Amino acid sequence: MATIVETHVNLLEKLRDNLEVCIHGKKMEIDLLLTALLAGGHVLIEDVPGTGKTVLIKALAKSIQGQFRRIQCNPDLLPTDVTGVSIYHPKHESFIFRPGPVFSNILLVDEINRATTKTQSSLLEAMEERQITVDGEGYSLPKPFLLLATQNPIDFEGTYSLPEAQLDRFMIKLTLGYPDEKMENKMVASQMTSSPLDEIMPVANIEEIMALQEAARRVHIEERVINYITAITRATRNHPAIYLGASPRATLALVHASQAFAYLSGREYVIPDDVKYLAPYILQHRMIIHNGARLEGTSLSSVMQKIMDQVQTPVR
Known part of the structure; x- marks a missing residue:
């Protein structure tokens, strides 16, 4: 009969295999992403367009049977587009809170540096305290909560630098870089007819991920x-x-x-x-x-x- 440790090792191998199907030749970066998942930390992936940042995050989200949401940042994005908003309901004569995309297990914040500083600041409480406050009312986020953000380091037009307080809330910052010739050829061959993302199936549920996190803390x-x-x-x-x-x-x-x-x-x-x-x-x-x-x-x-x-x- 397999021990808990052996079960966890097998589960982590399945997660790693799922990610390597989509991102070839990036074992170190995949291990860093899984490290953040086990430690319950947020990740900032900074790289030029087209290197697979979003694909890697979506592959992780599809591997876990949790709630996944995506925010595409731009200067018009408002804080309430992230956290949610209280809407007045005439029939009940009261305000009803409509949760935003931050209420998820894995939140992809694409091109985070395109959001204004005001919108970026709406993520500070969520990243540190795993809750958000709207109209003076606190709302707890689902467990686990993992924020994975991407940003383009070379595009300065229409971008806003991340403040130090927000950078400090990212556990890990990494880059993917370009694949070598062998891996790029392998990538092309694997995506001639379909995307590897279409073939990824969940290999873990939220309870198993939380068990992995608890084991890592011990x-x-x-x-x-x-x-x-x-x-x-x-x-x-x-x-x-x-x-x-x-x-x-x-x-x-x-x-x-x-x-x-x-x-x-x-x-x-x-x-x-x-x-x-x-x-x-x-x-x-x-x-x-x-x-x-x-x-x-x-x-x-x-x-x-x-x-x-x-x-x-x-x-x-």
Whole structure:
């Protein structure tokens, strides 16, 4: 009889296989997305158009028997288009709340940087507290709630930069990049007659996903590894090239993501290599580099690498 861990491993393999059907040659990125799913964190995918950002998210949504909603952002989008609105009902002589698309298990926010800052701010409460407030009334969101957003880094016309407070609420930021020649040929062959999305069937339900999340939170993490994580985040605040370092929320995100990544890797304990691998994806988008350092050619990735090299790795 299969153990709970074996059952979860099989389930995660099915989820990974479903995603790899749609996005070829992106195992690392798929694992990062599944890590966020297990850790209950939100994901920002930043890349040029046509690299498969939306396809990857839709593939994950179709793999889970949960509620999926999509918001296509533009400057005309209002906060009530996201959260919902209270409508007066003459017959009952009262206001009735009509929920918006944020009431879902997986919310795809496409081209989030095309929404105005006012509309973007309507997502802050949902992302952090898993609830929204309309007309002074609080409404809890379904569990689990995962916000997956995309944005185009090269199109500046009609876009609004994401504020630091919102970037800090994304657990992971990743890019997909272009496929190599072999994978692009494979992609073309697989989509000659139909889209792989049409063939994807659900392999997990909401209860199973929540069980996976609970199991990931129970993954053991030693005090030395926790100290290693806090040392890394504190180093981002003290580096001379960094104007704004990683927040305490980032520290917690790195802890929970490390637990989730370890469980995804089939382990019930976190190792320092988990932290090393995840740190750039979790911390880098939360950091702001000094203008002077940027003018000198210093990049966030190079600063992050120096920090990882300077902070002592715990050993047995």
